[in-house]
Amino acid sequence: MELLDIIKPENQVFCKTEAMTDTCLSYCPGCGHGTAHNLAMEVIAEMGIIQDTIGVAPVGCSVLAYDFMNIDMTQAAHGRAPAVATAISRLWPEKYVFTYQGDGDLAAIGTAETIHACNRGENIVIIFINNGIYGMTGGQMAPTTLKGMKSSTSPFGRQEELTGAPLKMTELVANLPGVYYATRQAVHTHKHARKAKKALKKAFENTRLHKGISFVEIVSNCNSGWKMTPIESNIWMEENMFAYYPLGDIKVNGKLK
């Protein structure tokens, strides 16, 4: 069978979703942000809620998410995405509201907003991309930077006695009563990406049922910040990040696992 016999519109089984714009993503090659964007938008397109979804972009690498996601988007001040999402969700309770935040945004400057939004149990989805570093500003140390991990502000590795232990945000918020679903996923291989997509679908289903906060952490790479190739950074992530940030569900249907 010739290739041209296979490559026909009726045989297409996978392509870019309509919920993403044609704008070329501004991320570095191999960055997990692109996969996470696409998976979230594929879920929204499959659920048929493109018209009913409002996203809140953060500050960080993904600040331009509003250019890439073909849905209604706004952009919050640094770390304040859960507060903005709270307002949107309360004014439009029937809408699907989500925030898309990195670890510098959610776990550092926005810790208060994150924890209080989770404690109040707002009916929103928080998508948290954890790559252990401030990617956009030049690879500075984040609260999630691993012990001993080098960054531009910890050139000899992070020291716990000086800066504390890496912050496990998902475990932290899972203990709050307002959180209905908390999970940690990854997107660097097909298996992980498919699981992450299921988790995102469950999160948006929870919003449909007005269950409260769904907190989806995605452990991602930052190959530019980590000074590695994309493949090397994925291997490093599996060996080091997953050891400290184990993947899996932490809270399902309001019950800790």
Next chain:
Amino acid sequence: MAKVKGAIVVDSEICKGCEVCIPVCPEDVIRMTPQVNRKGYHYAYMENPEACTGCTNCGIVCPDRAISVYRVKVS
């Protein structure tokens, strides 16, 4: 059992040559071209297209969704 044949089409201008699609391909179909696109990245192509089964593994890990996957059953 019906046999499945697949094919991928890579948008060479969107592909950034990150090579994430190469290790996830069970049939070892994908390689990077020696040429570069307008942005200066090597881009993915099918090295041995007859092995492709259209499993969509490469598509789902592609951060830029540069890969479209096609699949057809052959008896």
